[in-house]
Amino acid sequence: xxxxxxRLLPRVCRANGxxxxxxxxxxxxxEFVSVEKREDKIAVVSLNRAPVNALNYPLLSELANxxxxxxxxxxxxxxxVASNVPGIYSAGLDIxxxxxxxxxxxxxxxxxxxxxxxxxxxxxKPTVAAINGASPAGGCLIACACDYRVMAESNKxxxxxxxxxxxxxxxxxxxxxxxxxxxxxxxxxxxxLGSLFSPTDALKIGLVDEVVASDQVMERATAECLQHMxxxxxxxxxxxxxxxxxxxxxxxxxxxxxVDMFAAFVLQDSVQAGLGRYLEALKAKSK
Amino acid sequence: xxxxxxRLLPRVCRANGxxxxxxxxxxxxxEFVSVEKREDKIAVVSLNRAPVNALNYPLLSELANxxxxxxxxxxxxxxxVASNVPGIYSAGLDIxxxxxxxxxxxxxxxxxxxxxxxxxxxxxKPTVAAINGASPAGGCLIACACDYRVMAESNKxxxxxxxxxxxxxxxxxxxxxxxxxxxxxxxxxxxxLGSLFSPTDALKIGLVDEVVASDQVMERATAECLQHMxxxxxxxxxxxxxxxxxxxxxxxxxxxxxVDMFAAFVLQDSVQAGLGRYLEALKAKSK
Amino acid sequence: xxxxxxRLLPRVCRANGxxxxxxxxxxxxxEFVSVEKREDKIAVVSLNRAPVNALNYPLLSELANxxxxxxxxxxxxxxxVASNVPGIYSAGLDIxxxxxxxxxxxxxxxxxxxxxxxxxxxxxKPTVAAINGASPAGGCLIACACDYRVMAESNKxxxxxxxxxxxxxxxxxxxxxxxxxxxxxxxxxxxxLGSLFSPTDALKIGLVDEVVASDQVMERATAECLQHMxxxxxxxxxxxxxxxxxxxxxxxxxxxxxVDMFAAFVLQDSVQAGLGRYLEALKAKSK
Numbered sequence: 084x085x086x087x088x089x090r091l092l093p094r095v096c097r098a099n100g101x102x103x104x105x106x107x108x109x110x111x112x113x114e115f116v117s118v119e120k121r122e123d124k125i126a127v128v129s130l131n132r133a134p135v136n137a138l139n140y141p142l143l144s145e146l147a148n149x150x151x152x153x154x155x156x157x158x159x160x161x162x163x164v165a166s167n168v169p170g171i172y173s174a175g176l177d178i179x180x181x182x183x184x185x186x187x188x189x190x191x192x193x194x195x196x197x198x199x200x201x202x203x204x205x206x207x208k209p210t211v212a213a214i215n216g217a218s219p220a221g222g223c224l225i226a227c228a229c230d231y232r233v234m235a236e237s238n239k240x241x242x243x244x245x246x247x248x249x250x251x252x253x254x255x256x257x258x259x260x261x262x263x264x265x266x267x268x269x270x271x272x273x274x275x276l277g278s279l280f281s282p283t284d285a286l287k288i289g290l291v292d293e294v295v296a297s298d299q300v301m302e303r304a305t306a307e308c309l310q311h312m313x314x315x316x317x318x319x320x321x322x323x324x325x326x327x328x329x330x331x332x333x334x335x336x337x338x339x340x341x342v343d344m345f346a347a348f349v350l351q352d353s354v355q356a357g358l359g360r361y362l363e364a365l366k367a368k369s370k
Numbered sequence: 371x372x373x374x375x376x377r378l379l380p381r382v383c384r385a386n387g388x389x390x391x392x393x394x395x396x397x398x399x400x401e402f403v404s405v406e407k408r409e410d411k412i413a414v415v416s417l418n419r420a421p422v423n424a425l426n427y428p429l430l431s432e433l434a435n436x437x438x439x440x441x442x443x444x445x446x447x448x449x450x451v452a453s454n455v456p457g458i459y460s461a462g463l464d465i466x467x468x469x470x471x472x473x474x475x476x477x478x479x480x481x482x483x484x485x486x487x488x489x490x491x492x493x494x495k496p497t498v499a500a501i502n503g504a505s506p507a508g509g510c511l512i513a514c515a516c517d518y519r520v521m522a523e524s525n526k527x528x529x530x531x532x533x534x535x536x537x538x539x540x541x542x543x544x545x546x547x548x549x550x551x552x553x554x555x556x557x558x559x560x561x562x563l564g565s566l567f568s569p570t571d572a573l574k575i576g577l578v579d580e581v582v583a584s585d586q587v588m589e590r591a592t593a594e595c596l597q598h599m600x601x602x603x604x605x606x607x608x609x610x611x612x613x614x615x616x617x618x619x620x621x622x623x624x625x626x627x628x629v630d631m632f633a634a635f636v637l638q639d640s641v642q643a644g645l646g647r648y649l650e651a652l653k654a655k656s657k
Numbered sequence: 658x659x660x661x662x663x664r665l666l667p668r669v670c671r672a673n674g675x676x677x678x679x680x681x682x683x684x685x686x687x688e689f690v691s692v693e694k695r696e697d698k699i700a701v702v703s704l705n706r707a708p709v710n711a712l713n714y715p716l717l718s719e720l721a722n723x724x725x726x727x728x729x730x731x732x733x734x735x736x737x738v739a740s741n742v743p744g745i746y747s748a749g750l751d752i753x754x755x756x757x758x759x760x761x762x763x764x765x766x767x768x769x770x771x772x773x774x775x776x777x778x779x780x781x782k783p784t785v786a787a788i789n790g791a792s793p794a795g796g797c798l799i800a801c802a803c804d805y806r807v808m809a810e811s812n813k814x815x816x817x818x819x820x821x822x823x824x825x826x827x828x829x830x831x832x833x834x835x836x837x838x839x840x841x842x843x844x845x846x847x848x849x850l851g852s853l854f855s856p857t858d859a860l861k862i863g864l865v866d867e868v869v870a871s872d873q874v875m876e877r878a879t880a881e882c883l884q885h886m887x888x889x890x891x892x893x894x895x896x897x898x899x900x901x902x903x904x905x906x907x908x909x910x911x912x913x914x915x916v917d918m919f920a921a922f923v924l925q926d927s928v929q930a931g932l933g934r935y936l937e938a939l940k941a942k943s944k
Contacts, residue, residue: 209562230558230559230562231559246892246896247888247889247892247893247896248888248889249889249892250889250891250892251892252892252895252896252899253896253899255899258899258900262554262900263554263555263558264554264555265555266553266554266555266840267836267837267838267840267900268837268838268839268840268863270900271804271837271897271900271901272804272805272866274896274900275783275804275885275888275893275896275897275900276884276885276888277888277892289555292559310563311562311563314534314535314562314563314564315534315535315536315537317537318533318534318536318537318538318539318564319534319562321539322533322534322539322540322561322562323558323562325539325540325542325545326545326549326557326558326561326562327558496849517845517846517849518846549841550841550842550845551841551842552842553840553841553842576842579846597850598849598850601821601822601849601850601851602821602822602823602824604824605820605821605823605824605825605826605851606821606849608826609820609821609826609827609848609849610845610849612826612827612829612832613832613836613841613844613845613848613849614845
């Protein structure tokens with residue numbers, strides 16, 4: 084098991100827990116995503132790929148499909164995006180999707196990432212990230228694609244687009260999402276330095292909207308959903324669409340080129356060699 | 371008398387007062403707008419349509435004409451936009467302009483709203499909103515179109531684009547103005563939830579620039595005008611134009627389509643039925 | 658010696674000191690710019706045109722050339738932009754480049770300003786402004802083009818784009834840089850009023866990132882450079898490029914027209930007469 088950002092995660096991530104959300108009654112289930120449709124009409128979508136919810140093609144596809152299905156599910160009025168893995172929201176992209184990739188597999192992987200993001204960012208239902216664990220890179224992207232972010236207070240958890248520290252570059256639509264959340268200046272420095280923020284610092288720069296005790300995260304996320312659900316629906320949907328439209332349009336205009344660039348980047352010999360060394364180092368470390 | 375947002379306004383709004391600004395010497399007068407050209411070369415434009423300054427076609431046209439006239443009036447160096455109605459800045463758009471509208475009347479109404487906004491937002495003279503009362507929806511738009519906002523401290527007054535709560539959608543140029551004032555992230559959540567902010571909260575997110583005691587509002591608005599009037603005029607004018615240009619350009623590019631969309635929206639049977647029920651409920655309430 | 662903004666500078670500026678940075682070992686030298694290539698692989702570029710580092714064609718050209726050379730210098734990993742003149746970062750554009758200018762000289766001057774900005778703003782190496790003195794107008798532009806700004810605490814120093822107060826208009830790319838740094842709303846008012854901020858106020862609105870004692874400025878700027886230098890380089894470079902790309906693209910699209918506008922503006926009889934009066938007043942004052 085290898086994943087981008089592994090060395091940045093707290094040790095707890097590597098332990099496989101029973102799942103903080105183990106008591107949930109699962110209404111539907113996929114391999115790596117669990118969906119609970121609750122009586123309050125809120126669906127809780129939980130990433131469920133121990134040990135660190137590394138985002139591989141199957142997990143991303145399941146997420147994209149889940150968000151698309153819930154979009155059309157009249158019984159669901161709001162979505163909370165959470166994790167079943169204790170101490171981890173998501174560690175980001177799975178490096179094994181990049182190592183020894185073919186042009187075809189690299190493109191398939193990247194498209195699934197794009198689809199996941201778009202199905203969440205443009206979701207017409209209220210979406211809230213319940214961030215009860217570390218949330219670097221792709222984990223931060225998922226959180227920023229929601230309407231609201233509640234994070235657990237912990238000195239072990241951090242959140243941020245830390246791609247540069249991992250020698251990679253966040254694609255333009257990660258950056259656009261980040262800028263939309265924390266503004267141009269904060270995003271610029273955080274992206275360049277690959278900054279990971281403590282929950283308290285993330286709150287200060289507006290990267291998360293609330294920081295609460297770990298056992299309060301789901302309750303607060305639920306409260307935010309209920310607040311959105313009180314708003315007349317058609318107006319809320321059209322307003323959300325309008326206010327995010329320029330970012331979705333930029334994404335649509337650039338998405339094909341973005342796939343080309345990713346495939347060209349990842350298939351370079353030098354990048355493959357670097358990934359190989361990285362994986363060797365991880366293996367050596369874990370012995 | 372009916373208006374969007376009526377149920378959100380403090381009770382004081384429904385009382386017809388003598389006018390806080392009743393002592394002003396009026397230099398020119400229209401039906402729903404009073405203009406005082408003061409000796410300090412500041413023109414005070416006051417909305418004057420009791421009980422709540424609901425923005426109907428005549429009021430909006432008069433405002434647009436007033437701002438355009440003042441633009442060309444060499445004796446006027448700055449404009450304060452205020453209200454003659456105690457406790458109310460403006461309650462927003464007049465719903466009677468939408469109920470049983472014809473295609474022609476709907477278009478005329480919406481164009482007058484566009485003209486009012488453009489004549490204020492692109493006004494080359496310094497403009498300051500003296501917000502001495504509730505300022506939801508269209509009231510907030512007027513305030514945000516000015517260069518500076520001074521609001522009276524009061525636990526009865528709120529300000530914000532609360533359109534979603536009224537089942538309507540703020541047009542794109544309302545949203546652009548809001549984003550330019552408080553930033554993408556704050557605007558996004560406030561627009562989706564239709565948030566109304568207390569003066570103190572509005573100050574925190576930058577929706578207003580100053581909160582002072584009610585009897586200090588005009589004095590502080592005047593001070594801000596005088597500060598702008600000290601700046602070499604040609605440079606100030608060109609700078610204001612340049613820094614707002616991208617928003618004016620987006621508006622110009624979309625304004626015709628915006629009228630089409632409004633007319634198509636408001637003339638739908640379902641919308642007319644909803645407006646009818648809303649007006650019935652208001653009547654029942656006021657008995 | 659005349660310069661825009663002279664009357665706004667603290668008295669200390671007019672004294673010619675020994676140079677706070679006089680102990681630097683100069684690795685290369687030009688007429689108005691000194692470059693120290695330090696052992697830590699950080700190049701310190703210091704403006705060196707007493708009494709106020711007024712930005713004339715030679716100084717701007719030397720700066721542009723310096724940044725371009727350092728871009729290609731493999732021994733240099735980061736750049737600090739500082740001043741050799743005590744109490745002054747830079748007083749901004751040299752008014753003598755505008756007075757009695759020809760079309761050719763005006764264009765040459767303005768292009769050198771554009772080149773200087775672009776070579777710094779788009780520099781792929783980490784750049785930090787060590788602001789140990791007054792930094793109005795063009796001085797503020799240089800600071801904002803860097804990745805990070807450290808300013809000395811002092812009640813004598815201010816920073817800001819104060820062009821309107823000098824009867825001129827900041828070009829669109831000054832404004833874009835300002836908006837990217839402090840956001841649309843803060844930039845709008847600061848540009849219109851030509852605001853100059855104390856170090857403390859500049860910190861509050863995000864115009865500078867750190868305010869420290871004067872003798873700590875270089876140390877803190879160095880620390881920021883070292884932080885950037887730890888980031889994998891290719892990823893850092895591509896990220897910086899990507900996140901600033903929209904501003905560079907707007908600049909490229911408008912730069913020719915910007916030169917035309919400047920030349921047309923400055924060669925007007927009325928502007929020349931104004932500049933003449935301004936220079937006379939400065940002369941009278943200095944007697």
